[in-house]
Amino acid sequence: MAGVILEHVMKNYGSMYAVNDVSFTVNDGEFVALVGPSGCGKTTTLNLIAGLLPMSGGDISIGNRVVNDLDPKDRDIAMVFQNYALYPNKSVYKNLAFPLQMRKLPKAEIDRKVQDAAKLLDITHLLERKPRELSGGQQQRVALGRALVRDPAVFLMDEPLSNLDAKLRVQMRSEIKRFHQDLNATIVYVTHDQLEAVTMADKMAVMNGGFLQQYDTPANVFAHPVNTFVASFVGSPAMSLIPLEVSGNALRSPEGWELQLSPANVRKAAGSTTKDIVLGARHSTLKLHKSVVPGSVPGKVYTVEPTGDVTFAQVFINGAVVNISLDPSVIIAPDEMVWIEFDQDRMHLFDGATTMALQAA
Amino acid sequence: MTAVTESAVRRRSVDWWRWSGRLFLVLLLGFTVMPMIWMIITSLKTGFAAMQYPPQWWPAEPTLDNYTRLLDPSGRIGQDFLHYFWNSLWVSTITTILAVVVAVPAAYAFSRFRFPGRNFLFFAVLLRNMFPAVVFLVPLFILMKALGLVNTHGSLILTYLTFGLPLAIWLLKGFYDNIPIQLEQAARIDGATRFQAFIFVVMPLSTPGIIATSIYSFIGAWNEYIYAYTFLTKQSQMTLPVGIQRFFSENATDWPGLMAATFIMSVPVVVLFLVLQKYFVRALTEGAVKH
């Protein structure tokens, strides 16, 4: 196993930058998720690590070796593709054996490794089948098997679960996590599903528009999003963002109300480049009241979604939709006026112009 | 309205459509097949029996004489005919092999790579299909003369290659487009070079396409008439479509003999086509639906 280091990696098509100055380090044995909306550059980044695309600039090293000009086959990596990319004309056995044959291993050794991998993934009974005779989950296992049979330095996975149905996805999620722990494998994992990233990865790299937005542990990304994009992308339901203006020690809404800030938040707000501030809050930090209480702001209920153990309400505040989680015993109706109380210690303030998180000076 | 009457109404209207469709197919089949049947019936008649009015709808004395005469290597007619047959087979086979060898890499490149001028080149290739053979006859004849290829099969093979290539490239490109690029990427990560990925992964998957392309090239070359008619003047070099014409217009036309000859000429392509119909149709439809 080995680590992966990206330094100032660029990929452009003419004036279109698919990957723009991306740098991060994947430590040996770490599980890193590249996450972002479609078109954010995450798959391109993965293909650059794999060597399937030529880089426009920067350096990539795998295991202390700069691999910029190496062919994919010489980078000591394995890859699992979104559509599994199993060779449809080869049996499962031959699919697993192919990477070993390409490396000209002796036949007996190939057989031993294929059998071992099949046993590990519980696909021994499928070895003689063709890929089209397998279910989605089985194909997924074969794809994993083909990746691990060679014992590569790094595993690259491109949305490996997105073709599976919801139930199977949850099951495979834990299998891949288990696989990571058992093999102590270095994994770079691309997904558009932030939940997969949060639940599986040691670290997540959030990308948008070709730029790396934040690279940290899921807990830190969740607790301290660096900008409004990360804030709204990570977490389910997403963090609610309300655009407001600073006015003295308070945030003022064009609707006429003001929200007093705590001294710590006043210092944060002072760092903003303009008067515009975006107030961010996660659903669990908000309190809903049916009448005015000090420090609360007015809103109008849009929808109420009971899920059983928790009820989600969407409330319009200053034109923005705000998610709030409620105890199921709370009864509210659409279009009802409510008052929302913010937790000053757990609210986020973002610079309205730059979208960056504001820190206490 | 109750469910019963509604389904009854629907069944009646569906039946009307289905029956008119069937009737249409029967009529169309008659239109298609009758000339072929008449060809075969005539080929089983003697010259005398064919020249009667009203015609014998079924030959009074069916005979295979016309066929044995054409296929008898000891007779003069048989010798010439078998020679033409062999020439056609040779030219068509070589054309097919060369077309596949040249078209496979080109189609693969058009399907996979984005290089400057790619679209222009591709449409230039397609547009070649739009120019008729006749207007190229004179310049190509002069070109073949300059290359010393007049009266050789080389002139035909080279020409057939050019009018077969655009279609071959187009058809094959359709097949390559349907092979996910991830398969090649997987192969390259699994340790294959780009060339190995092409040979071990892409080629086996494109076999149906190659078969289809081969049939198209073969049939096109086998049936070609105009270039063969112009480029070949030596009897010994002629292919079937030209050969049978020279053959039977010498004297008064021997219709049963001509029908037997056209029958034999049609057998290889029709058999090839019927056996491999699946690939043939698939290739055309892939091209038609997604260019």
Add this chain to the structure above:
Amino acid sequence: MYTSRFDYLYVAPALLVMLIVIAYPVYYTIELSFYKTPASLSLADKTFTGLDNYSTVLTSAIFWKVTWQTIIWTVLSTLFSFLLGLGAALALHRAFIGRALLRGLLLIPWVVSAVAASYVWKWLYHSDFGAIGALLNAVGLTKGPVNFIDNSTTSLYALIVVNVWKEFSFAMIMLMAGLQTVPESLLRAAQVDGASAWQRFWHVTMPQLQGVSTVTVLLLVVQNFNSFIIPFIMTGGGPVGSTQIWITHIYELAFLRQNWGVGAAYAVLLFLIMMVLGYFYVRALTRGDDKRAGA
């Protein structure tokens, strides 16, 4: 997508072959059309005559006759091939026993050589011993031998029948492919909305077939405009020029009358027509590309 300068190598062999056998003839034809070249085709003795060949073409009486016949030939052949092909495609769309066999039989005319087809039909049309004439007599539609292709009023239409026989199944197979792309769900939705079988065809199936139909019709038009073998073998353009179309006329001018310059001028005009058709063809094809890229 990969890119590398070696990519051109894949296309090079194909391009080389095409360049030799296409670019040179096109250039040569254009050049020839501005010269008067002796019958021997000895290029050293050719004389420049400017646009003379073109004015000869456009002012000759036969030009308009041949052009009119070409239009009739192309339009009727295309129309009937398309209609028969569409009907067959629709009738064959539903699965039934023997469908593959039937499709195969219907495709045979398209597969056999035009030379063979021409001889067979020439025999069928034979004025003394032809089966079609005899059949019409037998059912009492006509009396005595019937002239189809030796008769200047019927010859062109008789040849169009042969041409349609030969190529309707091309339209059929293209449209069958197109029908497979009509989403079943759309037809169901239309059925639920109360559309009759005809309305479903007209409002759902036909719009979906538009792309394939455009390409098919264009290809048929090009193919018919460029037809040569059927008229050349069956009638040689006769009787009295009644089946002469552009291509057979060019052939006659160049090869039978050694009128190289005028033949070349015709060919250049034909290039221009083909370029126009080609423009629509490419546009029909790229529109499909855009749609897919947008999806």
